[in-house]
Amino acid sequence: MLRYLTAGESHGPQLTAIIEGIPAGLKISEETINVDLARRQGGYGRGGRMMIEKDQVQILSGVRWGETIGSPVTLCVVNRDWVNWQEKMSPHERHRDDKIRVTRSRPGHADLPGVMKYNHRDVRNILERSSARETAVRVAVGSVAKAFLGAFDITVNGFVVELGGIKTERHGLSSDRLRELAAKSELATYDPEAEERMKAFIDSVKDAGDTAGGVVEVVVTGAPVGLGSHVQWDRKLDARLTMAVMSIQAIKGVEIGLGFETARRPGSQVHDEIYFDSSRITHGEATGFFRKTNNAGGIEGGITNGEEIVIRAAMKPIPTLYKPLSSVDMLTKEPFEATVERSDVCAVPAAAVVAESVVAIEIANAFLEKFGGDSLAEIQRNYDGYLDYLRSF
Ligand SMILES: Cc1cc2nc3c(=O)[nH]c(=O)nc-3n(C[C@H](O)[C@H](O)[C@H](O)COP(=O)(O)O)c2cc1C
Numbered sequence: 551m552l553r554y555l556t557a558g559e560s561h562g563p564q565l566t567a568i569i570e571g572i573p574a575g576l577k578i579s580e581e582t583i584n585v586d587l588a589r590r591q592g593g594y595g596r597g598g599r600m601m602i603e604k605d606q607v608q609i610l611s612g613v614r615w616g617e618t619i620g621s622p623v624t625l626c627v628v629n630r631d632w633v634n635w636q637e638k639m640s641p642h643e644r645h646r647d648d649k650i651r652v653t654r655s656r657p658g659h660a661d662l663p664g665v666m667k668y669n670h671r672d673v674r675n676i677l678e679r680s681s682a683r684e685t686a687v688r689v690a691v692g693s694v695a696k697a698f699l700g701a702f703d704i705t706v707n708g709f710v711v712e713l714g715g716i717k718t719e720r721h722g723l724s725s726d727r728l729r730e731l732a733a734k735s736e737l738a739t740y741d742p743e744a745e746e747r748m749k750a751f752i753d754s755v756k757d758a759g760d761t762a763g764g765v766v767e768v769v770v771t772g773a774p775v776g777l778g779s780h781v782q783w784d785r786k787l788d789a790r791l792t793m794a795v796m797s798i799q800a801i802k803g804v805e806i807g808l809g810f811e812t813a814r815r816p817g818s819q820v821h822d823e824i825y826f827d828s829s830r831i832t833h834g835e836a837t838g839f840f841r842k843t844n845n846a847g848g849i850e851g852g853i854t855n856g857e858e859i860v861i862r863a864a865m866k867p868i869p870t871l872y873k874p875l876s877s878v879d880m881l882t883k884e885p886f887e888a889t890v891e892r893s894d895v896c897a898v899p900a901a902a903v904v905a906e907s908v909v910a911i912e913i914a915n916a917f918l919e920k921f922g923g924d925s926l927a928e929i930q931r932n933y934d935g936y937l938d939y940l941r942s943f
């Protein structure tokens with residue numbers, strides 16, 4: 551089983567993750583993880599903070615000479631901005647300064663429910679942890695998960711599929727092409743021309759002092775039939791994936807395959823009919839069973855069916871905008887207009903990278919549950935045995 555926790559505040563010294571359950575013998579490097587960190591940061595539409603940060607991971611445990619050794623893997627991403635916040639974010643009581651308390655809650659943030667729940671009189675005690683800065687280290691964890699999945703030829707790629715009313719569709723792109731398109735750091739879509747129009751839309755929203763949301767899509771290729779299970783609610787892979795994606799800051803809707811569209815169509819136009827062709831096995835497929843459509847998005851009954859897994863998520867517009875929104879001061883109860891000095895205008899491209907990461911973590915977890923072992927070699931033996939069995943099914 552794979553499990554992980556993250557810790558760290560947005561303007562604290564660093565973000566940390568401890569991952570448990572990564573088998574021994576997996577090659578990982580800081581350089582590879584840094585490529586994903588840069589993709590998340592480079593997303594078009596991000597604000598001033600990204601000028602300050604240049605995220606670099608440090609591997610602090612669980613890896614020796616480029617390979618995992620089976621013990622927990624600790625990853626850390628330092629906050630460069632920390633130098634400007636050392637006293638404001640200090641753990642020491644001597645630095646307490648009530649004059650710098652934040653008492654104005656921003657609509658659309660965890661600020662007001664957070665202070666009420668935790669009995670705080672300083673919104674900073676909430677906003678520091680609710681910030682999507684935390685996603686930097688989740689992307690680092692996802693990068694390790696992708697390295698693990700890559701050893702079994704499973705790829706996970708995230709894209710922006712809708713922004714400002716501009717939509718892009720996949721139209722049968724190969725997994726190699728998907729990887730190539732997803733690697734773009736500014737904005738990864740299925741269609742470079744749409745990308746330019748999306749960027750122009752982000753620019754126009756910025757000029758208007760407003761913010762934008764959008765839809766991201768994650769595609770998993772190469773996952774075998776049989777990950778997840780129908781037998782218990784918390785073992786259903788669709789449920790686990792949607793929870794992981796919904797946990798990303800500002801994600802407000804998640805769907806798998808046709809998702810909400812299934813509710814609008816008759817059954818004959820939803821369910822993917824089943825076919826069999828034994829020659830597929832001689833051509834290198836794991837099974838002769840196949841579908842001509844993939845409306846289910848690769849999961850039926852909480853179990854992967856061997857088709858590509860497709861998950862989409864809706865991101866709301868960034869809640870902090872230059873155009874002020876009305877709010878009320880927590881202490882004086884006076885109304886005020888929430889203004890901002892620095893914020894992202896649109897973080898949908900970054901969210902595509904984060905979604906890719908959390909999906910990779912869940913797929914890696916389900917894979918380990920089914921084929922689990924303590925070393926990569928042991929898992930490979932288990933997987934090969936399963937593939938042999940599938941071919942004869
Ligand atoms: C990559 C990323 C960057 C974000 N940047 C900002 C930002 O600059 N300003 C902001 O107000 N919200 C930003 N958000 C969204 C907030 O973190 C989020 O809306 C807030 O924590 C409330 O959580 P909820 O929207 O999930 O309810 C960002 C989200 C993501 C995923």
Ligand SMILES: C=C(O[C@@H]1CC(C(=O)O)=C[C@@H](OP(=O)(O)O)[C@H]1O)C(=O)O
Nearest residue numbers: 599600680681682683686799892893894
């Ligand atoms: C720091 C990151 O994103 C931050 C997410 C965020 C929020 O409220 O979620 C608010 C902004 O932070 P700040 O107020 O410090 O400028 C973003 O920059 C990051 O993604 O690395």
